[in-house]
Amino acid sequence: MGFLEALGRLDRRWIFLLIAVSVTIPLLLQRPAPVKPSPIVRNLYTAIDALPPGSKLLLSLDYGPSTVPENDPMAHAIARHALSKDLKLYVMTIWATGPPLITNLFETVIVPGFPGKTYGEDYLNLGYKVGNQGLIQSLTSDFRNQYTQDVGWGDIAARPVGQIPMMSTIRTIKDFDFIAGIGSGQPGLKEWVQFAGDPTGTPVGGGVTAVEAPLLYPYYPTQLVGLLGGLAGAAEYEALLVENHPEFGEAAQVALIRMFPQTVAHLVIVSFVLLGNISYFAQRGRRRK
Amino acid sequence: MTEVVVPPPAPPASVAAIDAPNDAGHALVVSWQLSPDDANADVLQGYRVLRSQGGAPFEEVGIAAPGQNSFRDRVPENGVRYDYKVVSFGPGGVGESGTAGAESHFQWFNKTRISSFVIMLIVCGSIALNIMRAQAGQKMYIRKIAGMDAVTEAVGRATEMGQPVLYVAGIQDMDNVQTVAGLTILGSISKLIAEYETSLVMPCSRSLVMSTARETVKESYLSAGRPDAYREDGIYYVTDEQFGFVAHVDGLMVRKKPATCFYLGAFFAESLILAETGNSIGAIQVAGTAMPTQLPFFVAACDYTLIGEELFAASAYLSQDEKMLGSLKGQDFGKAVAMVSIFVGGILTTAEGFMGWPVITWLNDKIHWLWSGG
Amino acid sequence: MKRTIPILITAVVGGLLIAAYFVPAPFLASADRLIPDFFNIIAAFAFVLGGGNLLRVHLTKISRRDHEWTYSVVTVVGFLVMLLAGLLKLGTGEGGAFHWTYDLADGRLLYDALYQSVFTPCQATMFSLLAFFVASASYRAFRAKTPEATVLLIAAFVILIGRTFVGGYLTAWIPEPFSEYLHIPNLSAWIMSFPNLAGQRTIQMGIALGIISNSLRLILGIERSHLGGGD
Numbered sequence: 006m007g008f009l010e011a012l013g014r015l016d017r018r019w020i021f022l023l024i025a026v027s028v029t030i031p032l033l034l035q036r037p038a039p040v041k042p043s044p045i046v047r048n049l050y051t052a053i054d055a056l057p058p059g060s061k062l063l064l065s066l067d068y069g070p071s072t073v074p075e076n077d078p079m080a081h082a083i084a085r086h087a088l089s090k091d092l093k094l095y096v097m098t099i100w101a102t103g104p105p106l107i108t109n110l111f112e113t114v115i116v117p118g119f120p121g122k123t124y125g126e127d128y129l130n131l132g133y134k135v136g137n138q139g140l141i142q143s144l145t146s147d148f149r150n151q152y153t154q155d156v157g158w159g160d161i162a163a164r165p166v167g168q169i170p171m172m173s174t175i176r177t178i179k180d181f182d183f184i185a186g187i188g189s190g191q192p193g194l195k196e197w198v199q200f201a202g203d204p205t206g207t208p209v210g211g212g213v214t215a216v217e218a219p220l221l222y223p224y225y226p227t228q229l230v231g232l233l234g235g236l237a238g239a240a241e242y243e244a245l246l247v248e249n250h251p252e253f254g255e256a257a258q259v260a261l262i263r264m265f266p267q268t269v270a271h272l273v274i275v276s277f278v279l280l281g282n283i284s285y286f287a288q289r290g291r292r293r294k
Numbered sequence: 295m296t297e298v299v300v301p302p303p304a305p306p307a308s309v310a311a312i313d314a315p316n317d318a319g320h321a322l323v324v325s326w327q328l329s330p331d332d333a334n335a336d337v338l339q340g341y342r343v344l345r346s347q348g349g350a351p352f353e354e355v356g357i358a359a360p361g362q363n364s365f366r367d368r369v370p371e372n373g374v375r376y377d378y379k380v381v382s383f384g385p386g387g388v389g390e391s392g393t394a395g396a397e398s399h400f401q402w403f404n405k406t407r408i409s410s411f412v413i414m415l416i417v418c419g420s421i422a423l424n425i426m427r428a429q430a431g432q433k434m435y436i437r438k439i440a441g442m443d444a445v446t447e448a449v450g451r452a453t454e455m456g457q458p459v460l461y462v463a464g465i466q467d468m469d470n471v472q473t474v475a476g477l478t479i480l481g482s483i484s485k486l487i488a489e490y491e492t493s494l495v496m497p498c499s500r501s502l503v504m505s506t507a508r509e510t511v512k513e514s515y516l517s518a519g520r521p522d523a524y525r526e527d528g529i530y531y532v533t534d535e536q537f538g539f540v541a542h543v544d545g546l547m548v549r550k551k552p553a554t555c556f557y558l559g560a561f562f563a564e565s566l567i568l569a570e571t572g573n574s575i576g577a578i579q580v581a582g583t584a585m586p587t588q589l590p591f592f593v594a595a596c597d598y599t600l601i602g603e604e605l606f607a608a609s610a611y612l613s614q615d616e617k618m619l620g621s622l623k624g625q626d627f628g629k630a631v632a633m634v635s636i637f638v639g640g641i642l643t644t645a646e647g648f649m650g651w652p653v654i655t656w657l658n659d660k661i662h663w664l665w666s667g668g
Numbered sequence: 669m670k671r672t673i674p675i676l677i678t679a680v681v682g683g684l685l686i687a688a689y690f691v692p693a694p695f696l697a698s699a700d701r702l703i704p705d706f707f708n709i710i711a712a713f714a715f716v717l718g719g720g721n722l723l724r725v726h727l728t729k730i731s732r733r734d735h736e737w738t739y740s741v742v743t744v745v746g747f748l749v750m751l752l753a754g755l756l757k758l759g760t761g762e763g764g765a766f767h768w769t770y771d772l773a774d775g776r777l778l779y780d781a782l783y784q785s786v787f788t789p790c791q792a793t794m795f796s797l798l799a800f801f802v803a804s805a806s807y808r809a810f811r812a813k814t815p816e817a818t819v820l821l822i823a824a825f826v827i828l829i830g831r832t833f834v835g836g837y838l839t840a841w842i843p844e845p846f847s848e849y850l851h852i853p854n855l856s857a858w859i860m861s862f863p864n865l866a867g868q869r870t871i872q873m874g875i876a877l878g879i880i881s882n883s884l885r886l887i888l889g890i891e892r893s894h895l896g897g898g899d
């Protein structure tokens with residue numbers, strides 16, 4: 006068996022090994038990748054950036070622990086952006102796995118990054134509610150019927166929405182100026198477009214995992230303002246955020262740093278595909294002879 | 295030092311209340327003309343909407359932000375008159391409007407959904423018509439679905455090798471139509487499994503799917519004349535948790551080495567993990583899903599893949615029941631209507647850019663309306 | 669009879685839900701709301717059924733000392749520990765519902781601790797397998813065997829490189845009017861926005877029609893393969 010033939014039948018464990026090495030080494034180097042934002046990401050950034058201070062942004066974290074490396078940087082970047090623009094940030098989730106993600110967002114981004122912001126006045130944790138897309142649908146007619154109280158945060162216990170300053174003007178989903186959905190499956194951003202954005206006209210944007218992204222492209226740009234597709238999308242958003250807000254520093258460059266290993270992994274896959282094809286054509290040439 | 299006195303805001307004018315349209319009642323829409331002070335944030339902070347019923351004192355039912363000129367109020371009773379007042383408020387006091395009242399009623403038809411209704415009539419009508427034609431004995435042609443043609447070979451291979459057939463009906467519950475499609479195909483495939491005397495292993499990620507699958511397979515074994523061969527334990531529940539389920543199925547594949555794997559239902563990120571593991575053990579793999587994001591993975595790693603609508607057609611294809619095939623024919627008519635609309639719409643939109651004739655705009659708007667879901 | 673009743677229930681519920689979409693009358697609106705609730709209630713009961721089935725299958729394996737019964741021990745222990753930790757709220761600090769000897773230093777629930785230290789990493793591990801499998805699957809699948817496969821291969825190349833910053837550097841030299849299409853990130857965006865979009869929409873339309881036709885077959889009782897087929 007010639008070398009090229011052996012290459013064509015390469016044991017997949019070699020591929021696995023190389024992928025592992027190519028991801029681990031750049032991950033240890035912790036260097037941000039020089040990413041250039043694409044229009045679809047820039048649109049989302051501009052839309053949120055253009056909201057006047059005091060506008061209400063609903064951020065829904067609809068994913069689980071398995072996609073945290075891809076989804077968390079998106080959610081964190083949007084939350085940072087919103088609070089830096091003095092927007093009111095309402096955080097919720099329609100996934101049972103969501104509440105710890107909200108806690109993590111508050112603990113790692115909002116509290117250390119925005120000490121001047123107050124819970125209940127500037128940001129709010131609405132927590133998890135059962136109902137999937139049915140819940141989204143019902144929020145278009147009555148938000149307060151579903152969310153009778155918040156979840157509370159730290160020392161602040163849960164309160165009825167009537168006592169929360171941020172909730173005084175919220176009656177339905179229409180009262181929000183922007184809906185940002187971060188998701189990794191169903192229900193997720195697609196359902197926010199179909200059941201909240203489309204029927205009410207409230208602008209919707211957000212981010213999904215790379216695998217999910219092709220499913221959302223059909224909604225862009227009319228029904229979906231902008232989209233962060235996978236880690237690359239998150240990195241592009243971070244690049245815009247860091248460019249305009251250098252004060253956020255390295256904490257806001259998580260996806261940019263993770264893009265380096267992803268790039269190397271992509272290149273390794275491309276090389277394998279190339280090698281596979283070279284081997285295939287070499288064998289075909291030999292057979293023809 | 296002089297104290298700045300803020301005047302009270304001017305009241306909103308022309309307050310009106312109407313029954314909210316196209317709903318089940320219990321809602322009224324109050325609208326008003328913005329106060330002349332609306333744009334002045336120092337004077338006007340918002341509007342209070344007050345409600346009264348049967349001469350009772352007015353009570354606040356909601357607050358509208360400056361710039362907002364309507365408010366949707368949920369009311370407890372249909373057919374009862376409620377009166378409204380809108381009060382502008384600010385640091386200097388309040389400005390009270392006149393009153394207006396209305397009753398809420400439910401409507402018999404949601405007029406915002408007429409176009410959906412028309413599309414439903416066209417599609418369902420053509421499906422029903424073709425089912426009737428098939429019932430009347432008309433032959434229906436249906437193109438080949440390679441994945442379903444391979445089912446007999448795939449099950450036969452498992453028998454030859456003495457290895458089980460693995461069947462996964464997705465990871466969603468019975469309320470997902472793809473799971474239902476997966477189970478209807480299971481009905482036909484398990485009959486074949488019974489006839490070929492092969493064993494079936496079916497881990498389920500939802501317990502309702504497990505119960506339904508057991509019934510389906512039991513009935514199939516019965517109609518294949520082999521009720522004695524049915525083993526309930528082969529169909530069992532693992533976990534609702536996506537990756538926990540995948541871990542189990544992967545382990546099962548590596549240990550039991552099924553000769554044939556079917557993945558028919560709704561799949562997410564686990565599709566490739568399952569299909570690559572199946573590939574590594576050399577199983578024949580037939581997949582089918584209507585999750586567009588997972589199709590590329592199945593196509594890359596499986597021998598046959600049912601793409602989208604083929605998953606829903608597979609059961610009809612396997613049964614070769616004329617009525618079921620008729621429904622597929624009707625579905626094709628719906629597809630033809632969509633294709634013609636896209637084609638004509640594309641031409642009209644292009645023509646609109648060049649000519650700007652009102653008739654073109656009118657036609658284009660009609661096509662747009664038909665597919666708007668409104 | 670055994671088939672007639674399920675078919676009848678499907679027909680009535682399906683018909684009601686379709687009607688509820690167009691007729692906003694209160695009794696239909698409440699059917700629209702209640703029927704999914706019924707599903708959730710049945711699913712909740714089924715959850716008990718699932719747990720029971722899991723225990724039965726694995727306890728039988730353990731008692732019979734079946735092949736690889738040790739895995740079943742791990743499953744049963746894992747199931748029971750998580751179940752008890754959740755039900756009894758074990759490990760709660762001050763103010764919790766139940767105090768037991770197990771007390772985490774920061775007063776968290778044992779359930780949360782297990783969720784974060786066992787469940788989350790296990791989930792992430794399974795998900796990250798995808799990276800490896802994507803590599804091995806693309807290595808095998810992307811071969812330029814036919815003209816169609818070659819187009820697929822080229823598109824895959826452009827997307828793979830276009831989703832990284834390397835794509836930008838590789839084609840930075842392309843001059844202005846051409847770079848709008850030939851610059852790899854732009855080309856990658858074009859593939860996603862046009863050919864991919866067209867394909868996605870077509871597949872979705874086919875799926876929608878397939879769902880309508882399948883649902884109609886179920887509602888009309890023509891599709892009965894899941895009930896064992898036949899009349």
